[in-house]
Amino acid sequence: MVELPKVRLSELLRVKMSVREELASKLDRKERREALNDGHAHREPRPCGLTVHPGRGCTFACIYCYIEDMGVPRTPEPSRLSGLQLAYAIASNPYTLIGREGTFLAFGSVTEPFLPTVKERTLEYLGAVSRYLGNPTQFSTKAYLSEEDAERISSLDPSVSALVTIPALRWADRIEPKAPSPELRFKTLSNLLRRGIHASLFLRPLIPGVSEEDGPLILERAASLGARGVVLGALRVTRRILRELESVGLRDLEDRMIREPKSPTDQVPLATGDLKRMLSLRASSLGLKVFPSACSANVDAHNLGCHMCNMGPCNGPLPDYDPQEIEQALTELEIEARIIPRGGKILALVRGGSKRVRRVRHLVSTATKRMVTVRPVR
DSSP states (O other): OOOOOEEOHHHHHHHHHHHHHHHHHTSOHHHHHHHHTSGGGTOOOBTTBEEEOSEEBOSSOOTTOOGGGGTOOSSOEEOSSOHHHHHHHHHHOTTOOOSTTSOOEEEOSSBOTTSTTTHHHHHHHHHHIIIIIOOOEEEEEOSOOOHHHHHHHHHHOTTOEEEEEOOOSTTHHHHSTTSOOHHHHHHHHHHHHHTTOEEEEEEOSOOTTTHHHHHHHHHHHHHHHTOSEEEEOOOEEOHHHHHHHHHTTOOSGGGGBSSOOSSTTOOEEBOOHHHHHHHHHHHHHTTOEEESSHHHHHHHHTTOEEBSSTTOOEESOOOEEOHHHHHHHHHTTTOEEEEEEETTEEEEEEESOHHHHHHHHHHHHHHHTBOEEEEEEO
């Protein structure tokens, strides 16, 4: 049995400080201030990692999209930060770690990263993250990416994880009226794979009334192209989204809501476990890996192991760690904590307020790739 090297939080923090100082030296005072005021410099990572926003807004007008309910404009605008500023902001974030063992990064969420007005910023960000940070990085897209686009992406970050979103075929014109056709997105998947990029199918969202018919066909086509796997994602609806879906003939979705919405903009998941089980079995029969979440594909692309959430464990073995080393590293951040192994998980007893508790949870979980429960103590 191969013994894995121990992860050292102190070394990860030292690297982060060194990278931050290097990036600071390349920016003037105004540029540094802009970066530090940006959300990437202080926003907490989500369970799938830190979302990276090369822009805001989207013109694809998918009727299941939630960004309108979040107050994000439809007209896309690229981020004002340069690639260097973005890297500096991430390196300055108190909740992140830098490098291959660092925080997962996910491009997308509030924009399509390869819209014409956002594309160059996305590529700039991918290059800066790869060159200066080296974090495991992923993007999701519905855009058509040509062979030349795929080559540029591969040259910027050959280990990037790509997710190509295709939730419908026969229903595509009705639920994704302005997005590229499914056929163009299959070409995107093929172009990425031919450049050696770890590209997977993002069959998301699963929509009752659509996924039963189109899902198996989408899986078969993706498998024939050599997709590395598939992520099956649930649908979240607001009252507005529910009305939009009903307007194109998708009825009875309200019966699948797992709870009543708390407000007009509250996003409520639909119960789609039956669809997920059916499509998981079909994907496995086709030889596709079924990733339990988007970040699981990122883990696989970078040959890591992870058990930071209940959806894992994902991929390979977890790194070993020394509780005392982690405690000592945290003292350098002026955080007093006790690290207690609990089977494959970690209990952290932290002295201090909520910000220190959150910081310990993110740093220790990211470094060890384990689930961490944090309890404040006096």
